[in-house]
Amino acid sequence: xxxIPMERPVLGDDEAAALTGLAARVRELAEATVLTGAGAxxxxxxxxxxxxxxxxxxxERRGAPPFVTPGERRMDRQIANPVSGPLNPFAPPIxxxxxxxxVVRGEFTLGAVYEGPPSYVHGGVSAMVLDQALGMAAAxxxxxxxxxxxxxxxxxxxxxxxxxxxxxxxxxxxxxxxYASGTISAxxxxxxxxATAMFIMPQRFVTSEY
Ligand SMILES: CCCCCCCCCC(=O)SCCNC(=O)CCNC(=O)[C@H](O)C(C)(C)COP(=O)(O)OP(=O)(O)OC[C@H]1O[C@@H](n2cnc3c(N)ncnc32)[C@H](O)[C@@H]1OP(=O)(O)O
Numbered sequence: 001x002x003x004i005p006m007e008r009p010v011l012g013d014d015e016a017a018a019l020t021g022l023a024a025r026v027r028e029l030a031e032a033t034v035l036t037g038a039g040a041x042x043x044x045x046x047x048x049x050x051x052x053x054x055x056x057x058x059x060e061r062r063g064a065p066p067f068v069t070p071g072e073r074r075m076d077r078q079i080a081n082p083v084s085g086p087l088n089p090f091a092p093p094i095x096x097x098x099x100x101x102x103v104v105r106g107e108f109t110l111g112a113v114y115e116g117p118p119s120y121v122h123g124g125v126s127a128m129v130l131d132q133a134l135g136m137a138a139a140x141x142x143x144x145x146x147x148x149x150x151x152x153x154x155x156x157x158x159x160x161x162x163x164x165x166x167x168x169x170x171x172x173x174x175x176x177x178x179y180a181s182g183t184i185s186a187x188x189x190x191x192x193x194x195a196t197a198m199f200i201m202p203q204r205f206v207t208s209e210y
Pocket of ligand 1: 074075131132133134135136139144145146147148149200201202203204
């Protein structure tokens with residue numbers, strides 16, 4: 001039972017494009033916020049202006065993030081996904097492609113808002129990226145599921161501000177369970193994080209839409 005309903009409004013192209021543009025500006029705002037050298041008075045003044053903008057957006061508030069009509073892949077309808085969703089200011093967002101043989105690949109650069117140890121990516125953020133990539137690889141088998149287990153091995157620090165690669169692939173399907181593995185690698189090609197995961201299509205979704 002969740003406080004966010006399952007039913008979703010479906011955006012048209014124009015609205016999706018406008019909200020994607022809005023999210024991009026908010027993403028810039030988040031980075032500007034963590035990096036600003038504004039003094040206390042300026043920060044307080046900007047906070048008031050942002051509060052006014054938030055009130056403006058909240059005037060027409062939905063009960064849940066919207067979807068778009070998916071293209072070839074049903075998984076692409078969630079445009080507010082926190083990893084890949086262009087509508088979500090929290091998402092980098094990372095474009096993830098699935099090849100015909102089920103390999104998921106994406107290239108991305110993470111900025112200061114994702115910092116864990118100074119100058120490096122937060123380990124939870126790396127896990128989130130891998131969860132999404134491995135989950136998409138699992139879904140590409142035709143058996144989409146929820147993450148039941150996710151094991152990450154942090155081999156070396158993942159640098160901020162440089163192009164990173166994520167790659168994932170499912171290794172086997174056993175009934176409702178799908179096993180997948182993947183990596184994040186740095187520009188020099190060295191793997192910084194490895195992950196393995198098992199996804200389970202919930203019993204309750206076997207007979208309904210995921
Ligand atoms: C389509 C687009 C895809 C996009 C990618 C999305 C990536 C992101 C995915 C996520 O982040 S999902 C959010 C994080 N995960 C969760 O919140 C999952 C919470 N857990 C559940 O909802 C359920 O526990 C779960 C769906 C995982 C399993 O529930 P079921 O009721 O279907 O399992 P059931 O109890 O029938 O057990 C089936 C089998 O799985 C095993 N099992 C269940 N949960 C397990 C677990 N957590 N770890 C290991 N094994 C598990 C269980 O022992 C049993 O094994 P056997 O077949 O050998 O008897």
